[in-house]
Amino acid sequence: MAFPKKKLQGLVAATITPMTENGEINFSVIGQYVDYLVKEQGVKNIFVNGTTGEGLSLSVSERRQVAEEWVTKGKDKLDQVIIHVGALSLKESQELAQHAAEIGADGIAVIAPFFLKPWTKDILINFLKEVAAAAPALPFYYYHIPALTGVKIRAEELLDGILDKIPTFQGLKFSDTDLLDFGQCVDQNRQQQFAFLFGVDEQLLSALVMGATGAVGSTYNYLGKKTNQMLEAFEQKDFSLALNYQFCIQRFINFVVKLGFGVSQTKAIMTLVSGIPMGPPRLPLQKASREFTDSAEAKLKSLDFLSFTDLKDGNLEVGS
Numbered sequence: 001m002a003f004p005k006k007k008l009q010g011l012v013a014a015t016i017t018p019m020t021e022n023g024e025i026n027f028s029v030i031g032q033y034v035d036y037l038v039k040e041q042g043v044k045n046i047f048v049n050g051t052t053g054e055g056l057s058l059s060v061s062e063r064r065q066v067a068e069e070w071v072t073k074g075k076d077k078l079d080q081v082i083i084h085v086g087a088l089s090l091k092e093s094q095e096l097a098q099h100a101a102e103i104g105a106d107g108i109a110v111i112a113p114f115f116l117k118p119w120t121k122d123i124l125i126n127f128l129k130e131v132a133a134a135a136p137a138l139p140f141y142y143y144h145i146p147a148l149t150g151v152k153i154r155a156e157e158l159l160d161g162i163l164d165k166i167p168t169f170q171g172l173k174f175s176d177t178d179l180l181d182f183g184q185c186v187d188q189n190r191q192q193q194f195a196f197l198f199g200v201d202e203q204l205l206s207a208l209v210m211g212a213t214g215a216v217g218s219t220y221n222y223l224g225k226k227t228n229q230m231l232e233a234f235e236q237k238d239f240s241l242a243l244n245y246q247f248c249i250q251r252f253i254n255f256v257v258k259l260g261f262g263v264s265q266t267k268a269i270m271t272l273v274s275g276i277p278m279g280p281p282r283l284p285l286q287k288a289s290r291e292f293t294d295s296a297e298a299k300l301k302s303l304d305f306l307s308f309t310d311l312k313d314g315n316l317e318v319g320s
């Protein structure tokens with residue numbers, strides 16, 4: 001039995017699903033992508049088929065194939081491969097959970113169903129429990145992303161007594177800015193060994209102070225190295241340096257957010273930084289514009305994010 005696993009910690013890249021110009025999945029670059037994350041970004045954990053991976057825009061068959069490819073190509077290179085198996089249909093979610101177990105994934109994560117929604121904690125827990133039960137040997141993570149699902153049940157409330165219902169519960173992926181909710185999740189579960197994974201990359205430092213044990217995000221695909229330096233500074237209790245790193249990362253994210261930032265733009269930036277073609281997003285998303293990519297490139301250069309030179313306390317005014 002694979003459970004319990006080593007605790008998921010550090011950076012987890014929310015992987016992009018590479019696509020061809022025809023809108024088909026481009027499986028051929030996933031091996032290269034794994035090597036890039038490990039060697040160039042120092043990121044050895046991945047979160048597949050989530051928001052960034054357009055998981056909900058893929059068919060079940062595509063989701064299975066994508067999961068399988070990441071697990072295969074990540075073998076002996078990655079530490080943990082977590083598969084997001086959330087879906088509107090409980091049956092589909094269970095199928096994907098079972099499949100994740102069969103292919104040897106390290107964990108599964110689930111968002112709240114977002115069309116016909118659960119309105120109470122108990123109903124949401126019942127849904128999650130049914131999915132988790134389809135993969136009883138796999139660590140289970142709840143993926144809290146209320147701005148996208150519209151399900152506003154507080155994570156703190158959801159975690160209260162969760163092990164009684166979902167014995168495989170291993171952690172929370174918290175993609176929200178409510179640090180009161182996040183902090184209380186940590187505070188009220190100190191006796192547990194849960195992973196608390198923060199999902200708002202531009203605010204990670206605040207979440208580390210609040211007790212985050214790791215982070216899942218889109219920017220760790222291409223800013224992983226820089227963010228790892230921030231984690232290292234935090235670990236060394238050099239909070240001033242950690243803050244400098246966070247501010248530097250914020251300058252980039254703030255810049256692209258003002259231009260309009262989402263999955264399409266993440267694909268464009270990753271293509272630019274890694275040189276691996278990520279292709280266009282799938283409808284209803286639209287490809288990032290040329291102007292966006294040019295502006296993002298100029299900003300990355302001005303912040304020295306393309307050469308990955310070490311950030312020192314003195315050079316923070318560059319590009320600000």
Ligand SMILES: CC(=O)N[C@@H]([C@@H](O)[C@H](O)[C@H](O)CO)[C@@H](O)CC(=O)C(=O)O
Nearest residue numbers: 014050051052175199200201216217218
């Ligand atoms: C809404 C959204 O896509 N949030 C991203 C963040 O990494 C986000 O891109 C970043 O904080 C920049 O705003 C992640 O939380 C999403 C994520 O982990 C996923 O793709 O599953």
